[in-house]
């Protein structure tokens with residue numbers, strides 16, 4: 001059986017100009033191989049925010065599974081692009 005390990009992290013940053021910002025990150029490994037390397041990193045712009053959708057996208061990409069969906073305004077490709085900006089691997 002394969003093993004998916006998800007290590008969540010949370011981080012806040014308080015800027016005098018922008019105020020308080022929050023970040024939820026994760027480092028995810030599948031059978032010992034890191035598929036998401038995006039620990040929490042809060043700052044003024046572009047905070048890392050990893051959700052389970054990002055993990056689904058990374059998992060399907062790793063396993064070469066194509067995702068075809070319909071009926072939502074924000075489709076999974078959006079989360080794929082977002083993941084690329086968060087992920088240190090890509």
Ligand SMILES: [Zn+2]
Nearest residue numbers: 015017018044
């Ligand atoms: Zn700021």
